[in-house]
Amino acid sequence: MSRVVQVLNRWRVRAGLPCVLLTILLAKPNFYSLLSGLGFYLLGMLLRAWSSGHLKKEVELTTSGPYRYTRNPLYLGNILMGLGVVASARSWWVLAVIALYFLIFYPAIIVRERGKMHELFPEQYQEYANQVPLLLPTGRSYSQAPPRVFSWVYYKKNKEFRALYASLIFWGLIILKIILF
Secondary structure, three states, X not given: OHHHHHHHHHHHHHHHHHHHHHHHHHOOOOHHHHHHHHHHHHHHHHHHHHHHOOOOOOOOOOOOHXXXXXXXXXXXXXXXXXXXXXXXXXXXXXXXXXHHHHHHHHHHHXXXXXXXXXXXXXXXXXXXXXXXXXXXXXXXXXXXXXXXXXXXXXXXXXXXXXXXXXXXXXXXXXXXXXXXX
């Protein structure tokens, strides 16, 4: 099982580009679908940005910001972004591509991440995991979260700007598809 998780984790980014290209080819967007999709997508991007501005990878267990409500806010942000793409694409094929991608890669990624956190922060992570849901927030927050504010330094260090650039290219291509086709 561990070997499968490692392979899937390694291939998740590589598999993402063909999925994006396939999505652009299969999409049948119009102005209204674009607007509805952009809403979900921007919500996901904001959640990712907020998460990245709190994340100190492998230095400490991050429990501030959105990590007070979910152990995986970056992945939740990605799912919201995926829903936005599906809504804007107006294509069952795009839904299938994105659903398949998430179903293949995200369970393995989450299992790997959980194992890594148990290894790095054994006692602290177990207590945190007992109080904070894996993915979908319940409204309760982690009681021992430090009062830390968003940091642009962490945002940059976590290279979240790359997601922003990729998003601008993707949405530019979708808008171009609406205009040309």
